[in-house]
Amino acid sequence: MKHISIIGAGTMGNGIAHTFAQFDYKVSLIDVTKDSLDKGIATITRNLDRMVSKEKISEDDKKRTLANITTFTSIADGAKNADLVVEAATENEKIKLDIFRELDKVCPSEAILSSNTSSIPITKIAAVTNRPKQVIGMHFMNPVPIMKLVEIIRGYNTSDEVTKTVVDLSKNLGKVPTEVNDYPGFVANRILMPMINEAVETLYNNVAGVQEIDTVMKLGMAHPMGPLQLADFIGLDVCLSILEVMYDGFKNPKYAPCPLLVNMVRAGKLGVKSGEGFYDYRENKKAEKVSSQFDS
Structure with missing residues (x-):
């Protein structure tokens, strides 16, 4: 699992993209406008600069992280090769359901679709796809590069294999994955x-x-x-x-x-x-x- 597509370049999306890219995953950052993407990349760059100034990473680490991110204004283009998608769009149910309908059509059949939703049931999101076993919640905390917790929300149909894959992936990012049940608001x-x-x-x-x-x-x-x-x-x-x-x-x-x-x-x-x-x-x-x- 090396190709990660992030939907949304806002506060959570750019933080998630930053984190995956820093750990050498190839990241496709997707948003509806180039301006939103430019702002997202600018935020990632500023945060990396802070890490360099604090000697947490080197200048080469910063350059490598940025080189791992490619931007797209089309879900079809940005998610067509994804092993994992992390949806981090605005917390609006209709928008999220529409995104997952499109992801289900354009992503590889084996791709895992996850949502960073703060409250919307994963089972409801999964129900609009033809792959409910491969839909899961990955609720990161803000600021993503710093906060350790990832709430892992298993939908009604999410498979054991997908859950284990996402838990292990979260650990590879230096996070602490915590599995919770699928109810509105989850635990946090x-x-x-x-x-x-x-x-x-x-x-x-x-x-x-x-x-x-x-x-x-x-x-x-x-x-x-x-x-x-x-x-x-x-x-x-x-x-x-x-x-x-x-x-x-x-x-x-x-x-x-x-x-x-x-x-x-x-x-x-x-x-x-x-x-x-x-x-x-x-x-x-x-x-x-x-x-x-x-x-x-």
Whole structure:
């Protein structure tokens, strides 16, 4: 297994591509526009430069990693020789299902199709293909080159052989694969997202401010990052999408997104990616709490 196709050049996709390429896999990075691909490669280059400056890798390692990545704007072209595909497109069910329908048509019959989905059931994704035994979840953590965990989500029909192959592959990347069952949110987000949502509810109910909530969780619970700051880094739109998938999947009101989170996403305040969320990231300013217009 040497040819890896990555769908999506955003935060997760370029991180996954970086990781595979650094371990000498031949990577096809696929996105819909050349601009998205250029941004993805620029991010990978910056991250490699940081690793060189910290003497974690050499300049030759950086050049070799970049040489292992080829970009494509067509799934048909970028995935036609894939041994493994890792889909890392936006967390939208329709988009993902459409991608897997196309992958099933253009990929070699023996190729394994995986998704980096944060919450959508792998069994549902596999059902739109003619190879459900070869569909599996590989949920990487952000930032991918640094974080060790990979949640391995086995769908209802995923074979033992495919599961073992993906577990072994993850270990070859220096990751710690952890197999979990196929339910909305899996383990990481089933626990994390209700905590983030409760932090938003705490802000919404004027129990405390943004910095106070995050300080309590950092200093009192030994979290490296407070839940509201973490939500900004994940993307508030992504948090909302995951909560909606879990709410729809479990029909349990405890997963219902806080109205404040819904309104912030509607207003385009998505966190780091938009420059403003619970904190202000515009013009590289020191993070500041956003306007109190969202405090009630």
